[in-house]
Amino acid sequence: MKNIIEKINNLKNNLNKWGHAYYVLDSPIVDDAEYDKTLKELIELENQYPELITDDSPSQKVGGIVMDKFEKYKHKLPMLSLANAFNKEDLLNFNDQIKKEIENSDYNFFVEPKIDGLSISLIYNNGKFFKGVTRGDGIYGEDVTSNVKTIKSIPLSIEDQNDYVEIRGEVFLSKTEFEKINKQRQTNDEEIFANPRNAAAGTLRQLDSSIAASRKLDAFLYYFMDREKFHTHSESLSYLEKMNFKINDLGKICKSIEEVYEHILYIQSQRENLEYEIDGVVIKINDFDLYEKVGYTAKSPKWAIAFKFPAEVKTTKLKNIFPTVGRTGRITYNALLQPVQIAGTTVQAATLHNADFIIQRDIRIGGEVKIKKAGDIIPEVIAPIIDENYYKLNKWIEDTNCPICNSLLERVEGEVDQYCINSQCPRKIVRGLEHFVSRDAMNIEGLSIKIIEKLFENKFIENVGDIYKLNKYKNELIQLDKMGEKSVTNLLESIEKSKSNSLEKLFFGLGIRHVGKKTAKVLAVNFKEIDVISNINFNELEEINDIGPIVAKSVCDWFEIKQNADLIKTLKNEGLNTKYLGNEGSKNNDKITMKSFVITGTLSKPRNYFKEMLEEYGAKVIDTVSKKTDFLLAGQEAGSKLEKAQKLGIQILSESEFLEMIGE
Structure with missing residues (x-):
């Protein structure tokens, strides 16, 4: 047995060393065949001796775990979003605000690319990978540990043996891998991903970890949460790199805001050459000791900002204009384009919004148009390119009938949109069903738009009520193309579970x-x-x-x-719950429950912390002060909301008064 243990350890050590060289350093030591052969040998030995399998074994990155659902996980510290800068003036204002807080302090900045992916928190216990959690709403994320384990650039064991180590970063898909996945999805007649970020998010939320493993996610790590250990962000990154985490090599210490801007321009010039998508640059004060002095707003730290790149604009030919129908019957016009590369993806279609948008800009089929990606996500036509031949093209005329059911389209008075008002329009029904099962609604997993269309075409469902009658047709559903017994069983279980939603x-x-x-x-x-x-x-x-x-x-x-x-x-x-099952009963306080609060100013903790606390007592947290507001929870620099509350005679609470009210 001693020889077996020694052999397994040697195999693991070699695989970890080769994997780090390949996936993190981008400098392979052995070829793929050698790596695959060694991994296969390790798996065979571990199958023979399952008691020797460890959580940090390279075999655990293969995937294969199938989850019923992802559990919620409360972050130890909120994952805050960043405020945005869009130009040099915004950067100068950011720097001026810092100077106000730390008047006589010298400070440097650390500048690094803003990876266009999915924020992740990695937690290690005693050197072993313990948990991977998505950002979620910043307070609660989803436990996606089984999928994070499959990411080859994330180590399953580290040198830091502390009982709690948290590291944050960004999970992404390379441009090459993204194109490969979309080609495969097209072959399988599946809906393609809009961009690498969507693909990364969809992959990380797969219940079957073998799917996540097959898609080759990657990750850059950029934030070591234990700020007591180091004085600067750059020192912490060096520490992460030493522990075999993948750190972005475009990060740089900048001594002034002018140098920051120069490095932003450099990173922007490299954008097209990178193998991963970026949508901007993150600028942080490098010195950890200054973070608390500079402080936080309710939503974001004041010591960091995201500089967002302007949307990339390209020119291409408009081949056609076609309408689509949404769940409310609203007509959206779309452009069919000559394929063009923009922000790292091939774009063949873009939105034209509504008929007025097209008419006001005099956009004509057959002409050249400028397109951009709004927020680097949704392609949109901005304007036509006018030349001497442009006015020879026919003027575009809006559709008068629904493209699906041919009903006459109508306009609501005072609105620009056209609507199909036929309640039996097949596309409206399908889109309505898609909305009903979506994550923010009934969250029924397994009912993709393709499956909904298939069930609708085969007359299994015609309205949302029919979804809850599908259990009567289990055998028939299994016979449908690409359904299968396992997927039907999972779907029916998800439908049953949704009955208990709030x-x-x-x-x-x-x-x-x-x-x-x-x-x-x-x-x-x-x-x-x-x-x-x-x-x-x-x-x-x-x-x-x-x-x-x-x-x-x-x-x-x-x-x-x-x-x-x-x-x-x-x-x-059909047994659906139709009552509110919210959390206002979890704690009771007659002074707070069912009262409305506005939170303003700088408090000792992020605003979400107090919002969540209030909601536990069944209070309503609203954004604006009005005569209906019961309390204003006011921190420092409360501003106009405080003035308005005083004028309206609304009760104003300091943080200490609020905590006293709830007995904390």
């Missing part, structure tokens, strides 16, 4: 016009049951904070339609 998810999923996720939560918190909401009148609805006349009318109109009332009955008969 009311706000159902209410959002119903797709009532003007009712977004936040509004659905407001209605659920205030009225608790869908039957109460369905019988509420316009005036009572409009009185609720954050509910205006447009939303109130839309909700009342929706419930007046018999078809919708029948749908609610069907859902209740």
